[in-house]
Amino acid sequence: MTGQLEIDVTATLPGFTLELAERIPLAGITVITGPSGGGKTTLLRVIAGLEPAVRGTIRFDGADWSGLAPHRRGIGFVFQDVRLFPHMDVAANLAYGARRRGAGREMVAAVIEALDLGPLLHRAPQTLSGGEARRVALGRALAARPRLLVMDEPLTGLDRARKERLQPYIARAVADFGVPLLYVTHGEGEITYLADRVLTIAGGRAAGWQPPAPRLTGRVRAAGEGWIELERADAVLRVEGQGRVGEIWAIPLGRDLSLSTRDPGATSGVAVLEGRILGPEPGEGAPETRPHGLETGGERLTIPASWVPAPLRGVEGGGPVWLSLARIRARPLASA
Amino acid sequence: MTGFLTPVLITLKLAAMTTVLLVIFSLPLAWWLATTRTRLRPLVEAVVALPLVLPPTVLGFYLLIFLSPESPLGAAWVRLTGETLTFSFSGLVVGSFLYSLPFAVQPLQTAFQSVGTGYMEAAATLGATRLDAFRSVALPLARRGVLTAAVLSFAHTLGEFGVVLMVGGNIPGKTRVLSIEVFSAVETLDYATAHLLSAGLLVFSFLVLSAVYILNRRDGAGR
Numbered sequence: 273m274t275g276q277l278e279i280d281v282t283a284t285l286p287g288f289t290l291e292l293a294e295r296i297p298l299a300g301i302t303v304i305t306g307p308s309g310g311g312k313t314t315l316l317r318v319i320a321g322l323e324p325a326v327r328g329t330i331r332f333d334g335a336d337w338s339g340l341a342p343h344r345r346g347i348g349f350v351f352q353d354v355r356l357f358p359h360m361d362v363a364a365n366l367a368y369g370a371r372r373r374g375a376g377r378e379m380v381a382a383v384i385e386a387l388d389l390g391p392l393l394h395r396a397p398q399t400l401s402g403g404e405a406r407r408v409a410l411g412r413a414l415a416a417r418p419r420l421l422v423m424d425e426p427l428t429g430l431d432r433a434r435k436e437r438l439q440p441y442i443a444r445a446v447a448d449f450g451v452p453l454l455y456v457t458h459g460e461g462e463i464t465y466l467a468d469r470v471l472t473i474a475g476g477r478a479a480g481w482q483p484p485a486p487r488l489t490g491r492v493r494a495a496g497e498g499w500i501e502l503e504r505a506d507a508v509l510r511v512e513g514q515g516r517v518g519e520i521w522a523i524p525l526g527r528d529l530s531l532s533t534r535d536p537g538a539t540s541g542v543a544v545l546e547g548r549i550l551g552p553e554p555g556e557g558a559p560e561t562r563p564h565g566l567e568t569g570g571e572r573l574t575i576p577a578s579w580v581p582a583p584l585r586g587v588e589g590g591g592p593v594w595l596s597l598a599r600i601r602a603r604p605l606a607s608a
Numbered sequence: 609m610t611g612f613l614t615p616v617l618i619t620l621k622l623a624a625m626t627t628v629l630l631v632i633f634s635l636p637l638a639w640w641l642a643t644t645r646t647r648l649r650p651l652v653e654a655v656v657a658l659p660l661v662l663p664p665t666v667l668g669f670y671l672l673i674f675l676s677p678e679s680p681l682g683a684a685w686v687r688l689t690g691e692t693l694t695f696s697f698s699g700l701v702v703g704s705f706l707y708s709l710p711f712a713v714q715p716l717q718t719a720f721q722s723v724g725t726g727y728m729e730a731a732a733t734l735g736a737t738r739l740d741a742f743r744s745v746a747l748p749l750a751r752r753g754v755l756t757a758a759v760l761s762f763a764h765t766l767g768e769f770g771v772v773l774m775v776g777g778n779i780p781g782k783t784r785v786l787s788i789e790v791f792s793a794v795e796t797l798d799y800a801t802a803h804l805l806s807a808g809l810l811v812f813s814f815l816v817l818s819a820v821y822i823l824n825r826r827d828g829a830g831r
Contacts, residue, residue: 347733355726357745368744372736373734412734413733413734
């Protein structure tokens with residue numbers, strides 16, 4: 273059974289109070305989002321023990337963390353402003369936490385391998401590019417073998433291409449090292465690609481949970497240098513990424529997907545899948561505004577009404593659709 | 609103009625001992641001042657800075673009172689060592705320590721403040737205790753401040769006059785330091801000795817300070 277992070281705290285900062293009682297599953301990637309100044313960073317700092325004025329309780333998988341010093345919590349924290357130690361090279365930064373937590377050389381070596389850090393080992397942090405520095409910061413946190421990884425807007429300040437290049441490393445790290453991740457962001461692309469669940473925080477309070485973006489899944493049946501083949505009931509998709517045979521991967525659906533009521537034939541995209549709109553889900557509001565069911569390749573997804581082709585929107589019983597994928601960004605799912 | 613070697617050696621010994629003691633004592637104090645949120649901080653800062661504004665005679669006067677064999681501290685010292693604190697080399701070390709305290713604490717405090725708490729937090733999340741993080745992160749990052757504090761303490765103690773004269777008197781071979789030797793030489797119209805010692809101190813101080821500024825610059829540009 274999956275453990276939980278049980279939080280019931282009030283944290284008082286100058287001019288701001290965070291008041292929150294939530295249970296966060298300790299598995300996969302939990303994205304925490306919400307407006308700036310809403311308390312996302314404060315929540316991470318409270319969990320890590322970095323905020324002094326906190327009342328209440330924090331329990332990690334049953335263990336009481338209230339009042340426990342930060343260095344005893346075993347949290348890997350990737351800060352928004354990176355904070356690599358400037359007086360140490362990359363290798364020493366990676367070894368810093370590993371040595372203190374007794375993680376051993378094998379762990380450091382595994383992290384270097386997983387995040388492609390080999391070429392950077394003898395560089396000074398000041399000479400790294402923004403993207404490289406973020407990768408090292410993630411590696412430094414992972415190498416200390418954390419029980420929980422938290423990342424505070426770790427891709428802020430990078431251009432979109434760099435963000436998209438780094439996201440697979442994050443997903444890969446969570447899948448490979450089996451460490452649950454709390455990930456603060458307000459980037460739509462990051463939420464779509466990374467989230468297994470989403471918690472919104474605003475005004476110092478929790479404002480509700482959302483499910484992850486609709487996603488297709490597949491099993492890796494073949495893998496090579498930088499590519500995998502994902503096997504689904506209805507198709508085999510060749511996808512960019514580093515994976516191993518047998519892993520389950522997700523293809524989160526977002527802007528790269530378009531639906532049509534006719535077979536589009538050949539497209540400029542990478543794949544066309546057949547499916548069926550199942551009609552609006554039960555719930556409140558007009559049928560054409562409610563989320564709709566979508567069945568494809570034996571999987572049943574729930575998608576927003578705005579994704580449904582107009583003629584099928586709100587129609588009970590739905591009808592056949594074709595899913596065109598302009599490109600596929602897939603990621604490994606953490607095994608539960 | 610012979611015999612001035614002894615005051616030079618006494619001065620160097622005094623400056624070296626004072627510097628070592630000051631750096632050891634000032635590191636935790638400066639770290640505390642740089643990181644504490646207590647309202648007492650301005651008061652402690654004011655006390656540390658007092659020697660900057662007080663005339664050395666005032667500081668020396670109170671030290672003379674507090675270190676005298678009649679005072680609890682002075683009496684305890686006599687029982688412990690058989691020697692008085694006033695008019696002794698040990699008393700000079702105490703006086704120099706207090707007189708140069710701001711020159712050690714302030715550069716360290718500034719250096720620690722510029723290190724900030726961010727790296728210390730990162731170290732804590734990586735499993736470092738506070739002491740470990742201080743030793744492995746804050747101290748190396750503040751090394752320019754440590755160097756500056758040590759050199760300023762040393763140089764300031766070298767050039768000290770008033771406090772030393774008040775607390776230590778002018779006992780040849782024991783408490784007569786370089787600056788007092790210069791004073792005595794001028795009083796006895798021995799200008800040759802005064803010139804030699806003064807020029808020596810001037811050149812030495814200039815070289816030490818230049819070395820610090822050059823080192824600091826190179827250190828800053830190298831990273």
